[in-house]
Amino acid sequence: MTTAYLAAEGFEPQLEEELSRADVAVRIRHGRLLVSDTPGVPAAWAANIWHDCLEQPVASIGEAAKSLRAVQRNWAMYAPVHHRRASLIQERLPHVSAKPIVFPAAAPAAPLGSWTLLAPDRLLAAAQCSAPFPNGEVVFVEDKEGPPSRAYLKLWEALARLARWPQPGERCVDLGASPGGWTYVLAKLGGRVVAVDKAPLDPKVAAMPGVEWRGESAFALEPSSIGPVDWLFSDVICYPARLLRLVERWRDSRLAKNFVCTIKFQGGTDHDAAAAFAAIDGARVMHLHHNKHELTFVLTDGDAGTR
Ligand SMILES: C[S@@+](CC[C@H](N)C(=O)[O-])C[C@H]1O[C@@H](n2cnc3c(N)ncnc32)[C@H](O)[C@@H]1O
The missing domain is CATH 3.30.2130 (VC0802-like)
Known part of the structure; x- marks a missing residue:
């Protein structure tokens, strides 16, 4: 074959x-x-x-x-x-x-x-x-006005591939949210977003209905202090092993239904960490067309297939 x-x-x-x-x-x-x-x-x-x-x-x-x-x-x-x-x-x-x-x-x-x-x-x-x-390779009709960074394109791509995205009223936590490209996308879809980043959001994004900013570290945040969320997003810049521990903490808490996280590599590629993400039951790890030296980890609650 x-x-x-x-x-x-x-x-x-x-x-x-x-x-x-x-x-x-x-x-x-x-x-x-x-x-x-x-x-x-x-x-x-x-x-x-x-x-x-x-x-x-x-x-x-x-x-x-x-x-x-x-x-x-x-x-x-x-x-x-x-x-x-x-x-x-x-x-x-x-x-x-x-x-x-x-x-x-x-x-x-x-x-x-x-x-x-x-x-x-x-x-x-x-x-x-x-x-x-x-x-x-996917090309989108870009939104050149709304999002304060181009990072929104990789979120669009991940959600288009999942054939699923936050529905109005669904709760989202966006870790490493600033300046707010992802939060913009989620709020625009009607999601209620807790945006976590020590850096502030772009004021236009911070003022969108449904957006709450928390100036904390994603790693210090206890899942129980956020409560149940339909979606956990992370675009935090950190070593992959650290992100893996964060994802495991949220999975153990059973408070997040769906995950979309960027695994970022600095210097070499940590294939062991990428393999550990891929080994999570039901997970998908992929390099999106809009990813740089990074991979995207997605895990959904099961009723939508990924492609
Ligand atoms: C690539 S940017 C995120 C871009 C964002 N997704 C967007 O669409 O605009 C990475 C962010 O991670 C944040 N960050 C780094 N360490 C963090 C931590 N420990 N907790 C929360 N955010 C962190 C940085 O401040 C930075 O804003």
Whole structure:
């Protein structure tokens, strides 16, 4: 069985390290795509995982397009080389909308396959892929007025991938909230937000209905002093192991239903900590298109699948 892992752009070494730790032998390196002949394993640093790939000779552009169309409708091209020939094939496939997403909206649910030309006459394709967006890349219609930082984009992406977001009246705690991009998103959705940060919020965000600021450390905060929350968010800058202890404390308290937390790396990548987050029952750890040298941990109360 062939699986291909597309590294998030700029994070090829992290994916290589992660796959090597999982004993995945890479047979082909094709741009950012790492191809192995083993069943797929979870890989947080992959922007997309191509499961159960087919690899076949294709004598012509028409034959390649025909083979892909015979499998399913929607295909995303990845063409680090042979770009012109690949584009001619993609032109013969049904159009896949690349319209920027207006949040709140769930990620597209229609199956989206991925394909590439390993050589001008050799096709690698997978109908089933982990990412709902072409090559894992999502573009939003940005909000250039409201949020005081661009961090809101990674929260939008996490929630779009979850196909779920705070509903009006739901209680949220936002740790490491300042200047307030995430708090802005949550309050705009109608959430009641406790924003925790020693630094103050942008005044416009602080004045939004439903927003309460607490000038404390996220780590000193007792979950019981906040009480039950529907969502726990964290974008605190700290070592991953420290965030893990914080998440465990909230899980032990049983006071938070859903978690969305950024795991930030300083210097090297702490793969052990990332693996510890991924080992939490029901958790998903992923590198979002809008993440930098960081991963996003999500854990929901179970009734919505993540993609
Ligand atoms: C990347 S910024 C958060 C950006 C925010 N999510 C937004 O959308 O605007 C990280 C924040 O973590 C805060 N921070 C660092 N250590 C903290 C701690 N111990 N408790 C609470 N906040 C902390 C910093 O003050 C900083 O505002």
